[in-house]
Amino acid sequence: MNTPTATAPTAHPAVVSWVDEIADLTAPDSVVWCDGSADEWDRLTTQLVEKGTFVRLERKPNSFWCASDPEDVARVEDRTFICSQFRADAGPTNNWMDPVDMKTMMTEHYRGAMAGRTMYVIAFCMGPLDAAEPKFGVQITDSEYVAVSMQIMTRSGTAVWDRLTTGTAFVKCLHSVGAPLHEGRTDTPWPCDHTKYISHFPEERTIWSYGSGYGGNALLGKKCYALRIASKMAKDEGWLAEHMLILKLTSPEQKVHYIAAAFPSSCGKTNLAMLDPTLDGWTAETIGDDIAWLRFGEDGRLHAVNPEAGFFGVAPGTGLLTNPHAMDTIERGNSIFTNVALTDDGDIWWEGLTGTPPAHLTDWKRRDWTPTSGEPAAHPNSRYCTPIAQCPTVAPEWDDPAGVPLSAIFFGGRRATTIPLVTESLSWRHGVFLAATLSSETTAAATGKVGVVRRDPMAMLPFLGYHVGDYFQHWLDIGEKTSPELLPKIFYVNWFRRGDDDEFLWPGFGENSRILEWALRRIEGTAEAAATPLGHVPTPGALDLTGLKVDPTTIGAALRVDPTEWVTELRLIDELFATIGGNRLPDVLREELAALRQRLAAA
Ligand code: GDP
Ligand code: PGA
Ligand code: MN
Ligand code: MN
Numbered sequence: 001m002n003t004p005t006a007t008a009p010t011a012h013p014a015v016v017s018w019v020d021e022i023a024d025l026t027a028p029d030s031v032v033w034c035d036g037s038a039d040e041w042d043r044l045t046t047q048l049v050e051k052g053t054f055v056r057l058e059r060k061p062n063s064f065w066c067a068s069d070p071e072d073v074a075r076v077e078d079r080t081f082i083c084s085q086f087r088a089d090a091g092p093t094n095n096w097m098d099p100v101d102m103k104t105m106m107t108e109h110y111r112g113a114m115a116g117r118t119m120y121v122i123a124f125c126m127g128p129l130d131a132a133e134p135k136f137g138v139q140i141t142d143s144e145y146v147a148v149s150m151q152i153m154t155r156s157g158t159a160v161w162d163r164l165t166t167g168t169a170f171v172k173c174l175h176s177v178g179a180p181l182h183e184g185r186t187d188t189p190w191p192c193d194h195t196k197y198i199s200h201f202p203e204e205r206t207i208w209s210y211g212s213g214y215g216g217n218a219l220l221g222k223k224c225y226a227l228r229i230a231s232k233m234a235k236d237e238g239w240l241a242e243h244m245l246i247l248k249l250t251s252p253e254q255k256v257h258y259i260a261a262a263f264p265s266s267c268g269k270t271n272l273a274m275l276d277p278t279l280d281g282w283t284a285e286t287i288g289d290d291i292a293w294l295r296f297g298e299d300g301r302l303h304a305v306n307p308e309a310g311f312f313g314v315a316p317g318t319g320l321l322t323n324p325h326a327m328d329t330i331e332r333g334n335s336i337f338t339n340v341a342l343t344d345d346g347d348i349w350w351e352g353l354t355g356t357p358p359a360h361l362t363d364w365k366r367r368d369w370t371p372t373s374g375e376p377a378a379h380p381n382s383r384y385c386t387p388i389a390q391c392p393t394v395a396p397e398w399d400d401p402a403g404v405p406l407s408a409i410f411f412g413g414r415r416a417t418t419i420p421l422v423t424e425s426l427s428w429r430h431g432v433f434l435a436a437t438l439s440s441e442t443t444a445a446a447t448g449k450v451g452v453v454r455r456d457p458m459a460m461l462p463f464l465g466y467h468v469g470d471y472f473q474h475w476l477d478i479g480e481k482t483s484p485e486l487l488p489k490i491f492y493v494n495w496f497r498r499g500d501d502d503e504f505l506w507p508g509f510g511e512n513s514r515i516l517e518w519a520l521r522r523i524e525g526t527a528e529a530a531a532t533p534l535g536h537v538p539t540p541g542a543l544d545l546t547g548l549k550v551d552p553t554t555i556g557a558a559l560r561v562d563p564t565e566w567v568t569e570l571r572l573i574d575e576l577f578a579t580i581g582g583n584r585l586p587d588v589l590r591e592e593l594a595a596l597r598q599r600l601a602a603a
Pocket of ligand 4: 270271289312
């Protein structure tokens with residue numbers, strides 16, 4: 001093997017010694033320091049085509065189809081660990097293992113794990129390179145798929161190596177698919193191991209991932225760094241790392257508002273981030289679709305930055321009617337499609353892309369597929385991976401190190417019942433209470449049963465790097481750091497409530513602009529609202545429904561706070577609070593729950 005240090009584009013001693021150490025442990029055939037160039041992209045994608053992982057698409061420039069191992073299709077929450085020094089610091093919502101025990105055990109998995117493979121070393125930066133304190137990472141991986149995906153999803157390569165000078169802090173991100181190619185063993189299109197560990201060492205700012213090639217488990221800048229490790233950094237440094245999209249809205253009067261919204265995985269973030277407003281005169285521009293880092297600006301307002309550089313979007317349901325801007329983005333090429341279907345003429349297809357499926361496809365399991373096959377052609381968690389810079393609606397400020405000042409934060413989930421279409425919180429602390437008790441039906445974005453209602457505080461349940469009770473307190477503390485009128489107003493939404501006929505009560509997608517408009521007009525003081533036990537909802541007539549064919553009783557049902565449904569809901573909130581435990585659950589949230597209970601009893 002070549003000596004890693006001999007070819008290193010950095011003299012940073014901590015990087016070089018770590019790469020040496022991992023190369024010794026994992027025994028790759030060679031080490032490649034990634035420069036993030038177009039040449040490198042071409043070389044690696046060609047290699048992926050040659051070994052059968054990628055199929056080059058005929059119908060989209062510089063784009064590739066790929067199918068994973070059928071067992072490696074989503075985040076593995078039961079294999080994800082927060083290895084803080086003390087179990088209590090991981091909190092009741094995370095899997096925990098002692099950091100020394102975890103490292104001892106995983107070291108044996110990593111030993112020789114890269115045999116017969118190339119080890120890639122990727123320098124990346126989460127957020128703009130010109131940030132006051134840029135957040136760097138270095139990922140070691142033995143997957144070409146990961147190396148090219150990281151080129152899309154992060155700022156990476158030479159520009160980052162140049163800035164990663166001796167002494168600069170970086171997050172160590174170690175990844176192996178866990179499929180060594182010992183003598184005589186041939187590679188598979190999607191190498192991975194049945195055993196998987198996605199481990200985080202928050203105090204050390206270190207990530208060890210083993211056994212999976214899937215996005216959220218393997219592209220370590222995303223969930224592992226920008227949410228789990230960053231949430232801990234943010235707690236220590238006085239900011240927030242959140243599972244949020246960021247959107248710029250311009251009103252017919254040319255007033256600009258920036259908003260952020262947190263929904264659990266597969267509950268509408270990417271779609272709202274690329275909103276095509278149906279309301280006349282409104283424009284929406286995209287800033288981020290999955291992760292937002294929120295810091296106070298000198299103006300005392302909370303500013304949002306998108307730490308990523310690409311979209312890793314849910315494919316099914318994305319089409320010209322629902323999300324034309326996503327379609328335009330991928331049409332421009334430079335994209336990787338994972339677990340969607342492949343058409344006979346070298347294009348991609350998934351459920352919801354067009355009304356009528358093609359007569360023949362190769363499905364995500366690489367089998368022949370026809371409309372009578374009886375199974376979806378694309379996996380429900382199939383994804384497109386594409387650069388944000390080529391999105392036709394991207395706002396110029398998406399790369400602004402200062403971020404954008406937020407007018408409002410929306411929290412929401414996927415609930416068939418109980419949660420109204422939109423509710424305005426009564427105060428920051430009431431908003432934090434609504435967010436803390438957020439709930440949603442589980443989706444295909446994580447392995448496990450789909451459709452089970454669970455509490456998902458701030459849509460961060462799978463992404464918290466520390467104790468959920470301390471996290472709630474941190475949100476309350478943020479509210480004390482500036483004057484109340486400078487804080488973003490908190491709203492609670494649910495696009496997914498269903499009627500007696502089991503149909504969605506609200507058409508969603510571009511029509512969500514009507515809800516955002518009401519919220520922004522509330523902030524400006526020009527929209528009517530009615531008090532409910534949960535908070536303020538639009539009065540009949542306050543939502544602009546011009547041109548929308550939905551009858552008022554349906555809207556009424558979507559907005560309803562039903563005290564009988566809330567009997568069950570309160571019990572589920574009690575359960576959440578009980579698991580957090582007395583000494584770590586902020587009293588403020590207990591008081592908010594008591595106040596809600598009282599308002600419901602009086603309703
Ligand atoms: P994300 O994972 O939170 O980014 O969610 P996506 O925006 O990718 O959407 C996940 C799924 O929900 C996709 O199948 C979308 O088509 C669907 N979806 C998104 N927004 C809406 C909406 O407003 N209404 C309905 N009914 N479905 C939506
Ligand atoms: P999503 O991102 O939120 O767009 O689904 C991936 C994930 O959360 O796993
Ligand atoms: Mn996500
Ligand atoms: Mn998304």
